[in-house]
Amino acid sequence: IVVVAVNSTLLTINAGDYIFYTDWAWTSFVIFSISQSTMLAVGAVYYLLFTGVPGTATYYATIMTIYTWVAKGAWFALGYPYDFVAVPVWIPSAMLLDLTYWATRRNKHMLILVGGTLVGLSLPLFNMINLLLVRDPLEVAFKYPRPTLLPYMTPIEPQVGKFYSSPVALGAGASAVLTVPIAALGAKLNT
Numbered sequence: 456i457v458v459v460a461v462n463s464t465l466l467t468i469n470a471g472d473y474i475f476y477t478d479w480a481w482t483s484f485v486i487f488s489i490s491q492s493t494m495l496a497v498g499a500v501y502y503l504l505f506t507g508v509p510g511t512a513t514y515y516a517t518i519m520t521i522y523t524w525v526a527k528g529a530w531f532a533l534g535y536p537y538d539f540v541a542v543p544v545w546i547p548s549a550m551l552l553d554l555t556y557w558a559t560r561r562n563k564h565m566l567i568l569v570g571g572t573l574v575g576l577s578l579p580l581f582n583m584i585n586l587l588l589v590r591d592p593l594e595v596a597f598k599y600p601r602p603t604l605l606p607y608m609t610p611i612e613p614q615v616g617k618f619y620s621s622p623v624a625l626g627a628g629a630s631a632v633l634t635v636p637i638a639a640l641g642a643k644l645n646t
Contacts, residue, residue: 484586487543488579495545495578496571499552503566509557516549535599538590544581548574 499512520542527540555570589595 484579484583488582491543491545491582492548492575492578495548496552496567496574499549499574500563500567500570503552503556504563507561509553509561512549512552512556513546516545519545536590536595538595539599541586541589544585545578547581548578551577 495516499515502511502515503509523540523542527542530539531537551573552566552570555573556566559565559569
């Protein structure tokens with residue numbers, strides 16, 4: 456259970472920037488909504504099906520919420536305003552997922568279909584309301600810019616053009632595309 460909880464949380468946290476930094480929260484809202492609703496549904500369904508207990512999706516969303524409040528507290532301790540980080544709202548959407556799991560008598564297909572739809576519809580709505588409560592995003596953005604990392608701490612990001620023309624990327628893409636038909640052919644030959 457611990458392994459599932461940790462892996463699920465990492466999945467959701469790594470789906471884009473999981474913290475709403477006020478300076479770009481509005482511009483990234485659509486991307487955040489797509490990535491977070493998808494990963495909340497995937498992670499929570501994974502967690503629910505592993506444990507089989509309704510309520511674990513809410514527990515999972517609570518873990519991420521606490522994690523983000525700790526990060527918000529860290530930025531606040533560094534002298535940034537309280538509104539600098541807006542904590543995303545995961546818990547109500549996760550509660551809808553738990554309710555779906557309970558109401559459909561733990562049917563995993565209905566959980567994925569109905570629960571995933573409810574998460575996808577509700578998470579952007581709750582987070583839009585959440586962002587409307589932020590004091591003044593532009594003022595915060597210009598008055599409190601995020602510090603830049605030191606050169607040796609800055610992650611090296613691949614250039615888009617270079618990445619697409621690299622043999623490693625092309626090989627990985629080709630192998631991913633070819634794996635499915637090859638596996639299907641192998642399965643057909645074995646029968």
